Amino acid sequence: MFVEGFTDADWDHGLGGLHIIAEDDDGVLLGHSCIVQRHLMVGPHRTPHRVGYIEGVAVDPAARGQGLASSMIADINDIITRSYDFGALCATEQGLPVYRRAGWQVWRGPLWALTPDGIVATDDDRGAVMIYETSSVAVDLDTDLTADWRIGDVW
Secondary structure, three states: OOOOOOOHHHHHHHOOOEEEEEEOOOOOEEEEEEEEEEEEEEOOOOEEEEEEEEEEEEEOHHHOOOOHHHHHHHHHHHHHHHHOOEEEEEOOOOOHHHHHHOOOEEOOOOEEEEEOOEEEEOHHHOOOEEEEEOOOOOOOOOOOEEEOOOOOOOO
16 A cells, blocks of 8 residues: 555654544445654744644555545644644655645754754755644744654654
8 A cells, every 4th residue: 555665664654643444335444544653843942842744544455536535634633723733744756746635744943863963954854844733732833843863754
């Protein structure tokens, strides 16, 4: 179901999260998404926030265009609104328009990662990192956003 290049680290990133599954009437898996908790830091003072981070979103190619991804994202948005300061993800080119339609916004400010070697810029991810705002926290999309460290893709 996933594109080539899905790594062991990608697998690890979705473990322990809340999984949303789309099935057909016979119980055949058609889609998957996962929300994991991460701590992202916002602004120059790096204020930490409890974030619902989206991982492992995929829809079977034969089932695309039927609204499965949009349905899963609607469920994700509801969970994030009830449980987290805001939502975040790193979208593929194919996913960007789907998330935009569901109310997600591209992060415009600088991106950083808190690594074992200190805080480093992650400029290659500009334009792909998106957030979903909730009513509990106002987020300035033009300020710094720093990810907590993890093996594999930081975003």
